[in-house]
Amino acid sequence: MLNLDQYASLGAALRDALDRWPNEVCLIEADRDREKTRLTYSDFKETARPLARALEDAEFRPGDRAAIIMTNQSKWLISAYAIFHCGGIVVPLDYKLTAAEHLLLLAHCEAKFLIIEYHLWRALTQSPGFQSHEFKIALVTEAPPNADLSGAYRWEEFRRKGDPVFVPRQREDVACIVYSSGTGGRPKGCVLTHDNYLEQCKSLTTWYPFWPGVRYLSILPTNHAIDFMVGFIGPFVCGACVVHLRTLRPEYVRDAFVRYKITYVSLVPMVLKNLERGLQAKFDELPAAKRFLLHRLVALNKVLTRRRPRVGLSRKLLPQVHQAFGGELLALITGGAFVEPSTLQFFYDLGIPVANGYGLTEAGTALTLNDLKPFRADTVGKPLPGVELRILNPDSDGIGEVAVRSRTVMARYLDDPELTAETIVEGWLLTGDLGRFDGRGHLQLFGRKKNMIVTEGGKNIYPEDIETVFDGLPVKEYCVFAANYLWPAKQLGQEYLVLVLRLEQNQQLTDALRQDIEARNRRLPDFKRVARFVVWDKDFPRTASMKIKRAALADEIGKSLDRAAAVGL
């Protein structure tokens, strides 16, 4: 891989990578079983440079912000490289947000350049707030031939001849602004520097290296910190290849493992669980004798890999299982949300190591990772090289808030010095997660100190962000909480949101009110919905400026009501 210590910016490292491995394949893009694009590093360079030149001609200046809203595909990475080449800042936005949410974040980050897929652009232009937003340049990918682009340009045609000027950046310059949440209220734009990314990349590849020939299957959205790092920067600075699939249908994902002989893949817990279920169902269908033999072989593999993974041996013991994953899989990478230890153990026992980790956008990508020496399903691993972790105010069980100090920690929240000061205290980032270290230096997580949940799909949901959907609800007042914030559980998983209702005097909880709540809840994307509600019989405590004192209210509810008091919606 490139020696990242020699580079001051992502753009410089990526530029050298394109020259270092000209004939290696860096990108494959497939739509279902059809391969659409296959680019070598040299091809990538030839595609990205005319775009960089066109951006330059369109007065894209160093430090300008360009938002990308795209599903995982080659044009995402090509665009990001072109932006870095011009010294710009990439703002990756989650393509699964609604158009209104996109507009809110675009306004917050003040991106004047936008690169977006056609169907998302169409939704954006039809959104009520669109007219008030001015883009200097919007580039739309894959637009149909006669489509009305509402002033945007076609990405495919936005190219200029000539050498684009490479704009050098310094380590402390901003590389990306990544939103960790805040679509409903207070946007949290994590300002991440080139130093953050280069240090994170160096640290991750120390334990999980890439090299030419490695193929990484990119399934997590590229706007997500994990995929941006291990599905773009990491592979590229090592001469490896990224495989994009334009669909997440399980049957095509399974095919891709085999067709492209995938080496690494990152998965959210939901997908991992789905894979486990699929494999388990196949095992259950085996005739009794074969099933018995399989269980014996799995047991043998478990014994032989107790101290460390022995992938070569596991492939020989359980060839059919490994062939189903293409035969060259070295590890499944997971993190970002709670994964049941039994699921992790299931894969490890089959000889497929699982790199389970923990991280947050504010700290780059990952803080801890399983080093597989030996594999542990009950922890989120050890701190990565260069990461210092501390447990603040531990209780009698050693559990306290996890704080981190590392060169991977963001510079600040965009335009929010107050929140930055609350979150980064004397150089330590307060994660809001509760954990402790065991005797072997592994971090175990036990829940969250903050009022938020992380879904099985790896999404951070802050209750404050979704409350607006209940605006105008005919009750005296309401508030949304994470269940584990109301009733601390000292465990991860089973996280859900609870709507707390304070009814008017003499008001009854009628069927009509319930239906109103349900209808509003349905306007939210499925992963953001409130799961339960409780009726609270006291006025909410409020500040002088009439803001709800959430912590005080949560404390009062937690002490007065049992978790079972929350009724399903």
Next chain:
Amino acid sequence: MRTPDQTLDEILSLAAAHFKVPREKLQPDDDFFKTLGINSLQTLDLLTRLEQHFQVELPDYELQGVSDFRTLAGRIQTRL
């Protein structure tokens, strides 16, 4: 050519069969995540089943923001 109502009815029948729930339990405006008790990954399975039945290709993004059968039927109808 199917009418929108026929498309909707066929989707309800297919979903009922695929997820093994009684057809009469499904209504056009039902939230299919809730009624069928499925997650977003399982809805992709349903999409594949619908593609095979209607002989159309439905990109994953057609399901984005959709959670009821009627809207889903509308998206499919435009591609028939």
